[in-house]
Structures are given as C-alpha cells and as structure tokens.
Amino acid sequence: MSAPKENDSLTLLTPAPEEMLQGWLREFYGKSVQISDREVLRHRDLSYVERLYVADGLPESIIYKLVLPPWDIEQDLHERILIPSVSNSPQLFLSAHYGQMTAMFMEDLGTVFFETACDHELASKLGEDLAKMHRAYCYRTEELSQSNLLRTLMPADYEQLGVTMISLMESWKLLSVQHRRDLEKLTATLAQNLAGEAASLVHGDLYAENVIVRSDKLFIIDWSYFTMLGVPIMDLATLTMKHHKNGRLVEFRDVLIDAYCFESGRDSDKVRSLLPYAELLSRLLFLHWLVERRRLGILGTTIGHVDGVIPKVMTELAERLAVLA
Numbered sequence: 001m002s003a004p005k006e007n008d009s010l011t012l013l014t015p016a017p018e019e020m021l022q023g024w025l026r027e028f029y030g031k032s033v034q035i036s037d038r039e040v041l042r043h044r045d046l047s048y049v050e051r052l053y054v055a056d057g058l059p060e061s062i063i064y065k066l067v068l069p070p071w072d073i074e075q076d077l078h079e080r081i082l083i084p085s086v087s088n089s090p091q092l093f094l095s096a097h098y099g100q101m102t103a104m105f106m107e108d109l110g111t112v113f114f115e116t117a118c119d120h121e122l123a124s125k126l127g128e129d130l131a132k133m134h135r136a137y138c139y140r141t142e143e144l145s146q147s148n149l150l151r152t153l154m155p156a157d158y159e160q161l162g163v164t165m166i167s168l169m170e171s172w173k174l175l176s177v178q179h180r181r182d183l184e185k186l187t188a189t190l191a192q193n194l195a196g197e198a199a200s201l202v203h204g205d206l207y208a209e210n211v212i213v214r215s216d217k218l219f220i221i222d223w224s225y226f227t228m229l230g231v232p233i234m235d236l237a238t239l240t241m242k243h244h245k246n247g248r249l250v251e252f253r254d255v256l257i258d259a260y261c262f263e264s265g266r267d268s269d270k271v272r273s274l275l276p277y278a279e280l281l282s283r284l285l286f287l288h289w290l291v292e293r294r295r296l297g298i299l300g301t302t303i304g305h306v307d308g309v310i311p312k313v314m315t316e317l318a319e320r321l322a323v324l325a
Helices: 018-029 073-083 122-139 141-146 155-171 177-191 231-238 244-264 267-298 306-324
Strands: 035-043 047-054 061-069 090-098 099-105 201-202 211-214 217-220 227-230
Touching: 018 047, 018 090, 018 099, 073 090, 073 099, 099 177, 122 141, 122 201, 122 217, 122 231, 122 244, 141 227, 155 177, 155 267, 177 211, 177 267, 177 306, 231 267, 244 267
Parallel strands: none
Antiparallel strands: 035 047, 047 061, 061 099, 090 099, 201 227, 211 217
C-alpha cells in the first residue's frame, strides 16, 4: 500500500533497503520474522512511517519510522527526555541508522485517534493528563536545559527570534515592509503577554490527531523537532483552537480547558485570555519552521513551495494580530 504524494514540490524520502529492515527486525525480535502486512501511514520528504504486522512474533504489530535531520531528534527525545508514564508517549523499542536516516521501531498504540473518538469524559481526562505532564516537567527544566538537547524558547527570546527571521526573509526578498513591521509588533506583543508563563516541556505540535485512545488511556505521539522548553500553554492552545487536525475536539473545548485549569490550579478566565496569544505563538513557530526549511535548502512543503507559503503565513499572522489589537 502506498501513500499519495502530497505536493509536487516535495522530494519524498527514499526508504531504507528491505534487507536493512529485515536485519533490524531480526535484531529486535531475536529471530527472522515474516511481515504479513504493512500500512504506510506517512510518506514525506523528511519522514516515512509504516505499521508493520508480524506473523510470528510479539508484538504482532509495530510502528516503523524513518526520519532525516532535523527530525532525528525524536530518537533522543524518547531515549533521554520522555518518560512514558509521565508524558503518555509510546515506547521506543529499537533505533538504528542507515546513512543520514534514523530508523525507529516503536510501540503500536492502535488506530483510535482523539479527533474522532473524543467525548466529554475523554476531553476532561486529556486536560488533566496534559496539566500533570506540564507540572512534572516544569521541575526538570534546569536539567533538561543543561542537556543541550532541547531548544529553549521563552517570551524573552521572541523578539530576537523575530530579528533572525526578518533578516533571512529579507535576504530572500520574501518579506514586505509592512510584514516586517507586523512581525516586529507580533513578537513584542507575544513577549509582553506571555511574559508571566512558567517553562516546561512543550510538545509543540499537539493536535487531537496526535493523541491516541487505547482502552481508558490517552497517549501522545509524534514528539519531534517542534518539541522544546517553552510556555506549556501553547500545547493547550493548539489542542483547543479551531483546526482541522482537532476534529470533534472543538465540541469539548471548554471541558478540556476547565479540566486543565483545575488540575494545574490556574484561573480559567486568565488562561482563556492568554490562549489567543498562545495560538499566535504556535503559528509564529510554524513560520519559523518554514524559514528554517528555506535556510536548509528544503524548498518543498506539504502545502506548496516554501517561497509561496511564507508570505501567506505572514498574512495570516498579521490578521490574527489585528484581531488581538
């Protein structure tokens, strides 16, 4: 089964040879095994993900993921940062390398995703679980910062981030004078309004499609390049914003927010007033990823050539900022 190519500007990752895959499986299972079926879950320029069904081994299915830099940080995250009992993350069973590619074999948590399975009870549980995770990691920020593995991006850093992005986009002639002013105002506004937020581990790409429901437990998947030390309210913002990746969760937005605030001991009105700024921050970091792709010479994205997408995202950011003004 093959996944469709999402955009002609993408050069899709070429998977590792089958003999390498068989060798890795043999190492993990301790014997030669037969793949009875396989399902391609994602095929992009920097990642390739399959669900493998194994006929004569346990576990009977496994997630096989190949990534290129900078997405290879996921291996380090699972090995050195994430504690599955705290972060509700899948287990990493085995990692290996082939050229620039990092191969990971991970726990298969099933196919029931939060975006379609969400209900009142599960939304409340997700809010509680997310608050517990943020609280647990806020006590480890100094340790995690000293590991030099994660990016640290706090409100005091936003304006310098904007300066760096402006310099690059202007050098590529992708930034108008007005958009430069908008970006300067935007980073200053975010720095001011999020200045009181504490630091913790932030997933950075947390939408309902990245939460899996298994029995009565919730699991967060796809920890990646976007994971950082920053303001954790951004995770709450991405989960509760109107976005196609959140599916039915928008119906239970208030339930999730109230549960998060109750568990974290925060005033719900104050948190709600900050969420639009946290949403704006998430979109700013998406722009930063586009700029980083351009800097690395990766010109394709899933929604078009990066030179065409950057101005569109800048326009979106300016419109969001105008609403907040």
